[in-house]
Amino acid sequence: MSKPLTGRVAVITGASSGIGEAAAEHLADLGARVVVLARRADRLTDLVARIEKDGGTALAIAADVTDVTAIRAAADRVATEFGGADLLFNNAGVMLPAPIDEVATDQWQQQIDLNVSGLMNVIGAFVPQLVSAAAERGVADLINTSSIGAQNPYPSFAVYCATKAYVTQLSKQMRADLGPKNVRVAAIEPGFTTTELQSHVTDAGISDWLEGAKTQLEWLTAADVAATVGFIAASPARVNFQQITIMPTGQP
Numbered sequence: 001m002s003k004p005l006t007g008r009v010a011v012i013t014g015a016s017s018g019i020g021e022a023a024a025e026h027l028a029d030l031g032a033r034v035v036v037l038a039r040r041a042d043r044l045t046d047l048v049a050r051i052e053k054d055g056g057t058a059l060a061i062a063a064d065v066t067d068v069t070a071i072r073a074a075a076d077r078v079a080t081e082f083g084g085a086d087l088l089f090n091n092a093g094v095m096l097p098a099p100i101d102e103v104a105t106d107q108w109q110q111q112i113d114l115n116v117s118g119l120m121n122v123i124g125a126f127v128p129q130l131v132s133a134a135a136e137r138g139v140a141d142l143i144n145t146s147s148i149g150a151q152n153p154y155p156s157f158a159v160y161c162a163t164k165a166y167v168t169q170l171s172k173q174m175r176a177d178l179g180p181k182n183v184r185v186a187a188i189e190p191g192f193t194t195t196e197l198q199s200h201v202t203d204a205g206i207s208d209w210l211e212g213a214k215t216q217l218e219w220l221t222a223a224d225v226a227a228t229v230g231f232i233a234a235s236p237a238r239v240n241f242q243q244i245t246i247m248p249t250g251q252p
């Protein structure tokens, strides 16, 4: 029996851990051929092996999304090897919170470079493939990972939250261009999700606060968020979830 995403080609950025890794496994389970992209080649190789062992088809591309040349080359490879993408899960991101008056300009820039400019590099490289797939097959998906931080203020998270507000607003705006071309654009906004994201935080006070939050409420799993991505992509072509906020039940 055919699976809901049989025949589709999904590119997932940030696929070497967390939400992206879980999404790659889930989309492959749903029948898509998946292209997994991140910097850590060894993790991607393991992921491809797991997906193929379960009967799926996967291709690893080790690349940095902040490197526009590498991302354009990745898109060329997807076109050559898989005939182009019709589903882009634009998910790579980093969260480096710190009190704004500490003026951690390097970390501000790192978040902007990855969460905004990196996201745009991927959009620039793959949107032509999405548009052409939608013209041929009637539907394609561009799913961007935003955050609940796009909606709510959190002390010390201003720059991260602002990058995610950009992602949500960009997604909404892009629908106006791409919806009429049958490319559905969605922003997903998760709350606390157990992944490696928190391990990069350098501010000891915020790390402690995040660790404390893990004991106070049950966080989402990466698989919970991956299921949302699958749900969006497997919905009928006429249905476009513009924005989905997915929260742990206990997180206010």
Ligand code: NDP
Pocket: 013, 014, 015, 016, 017, 018, 019, 020, 037, 038, 039, 040, 041, 043, 063, 064, 065, 066, 091, 092, 093, 094, 095, 114, 118, 145, 146, 147, 148, 189, 190, 191, 192, 193, 194, 195, 196, 197, 198, 222
């Ligand atoms: P992880 O840290 O587990 O995953 C981040 C992924 O991004 C990794 O695969 C990492 O791989 C990749 N990545 C980082 N830098 C680059 C780069 N320059 N080029 C290519 N890939 C890169 O965290 P999550 O799974 O939680 O994060 C996924 C997304 O979810 C992010 O956008 C995050 O902001 C968002 N999010 C997460 C929440 C949470 O609570 N976890 C809540 C709300 C949103 P590698 O290092 O191998 O390159």
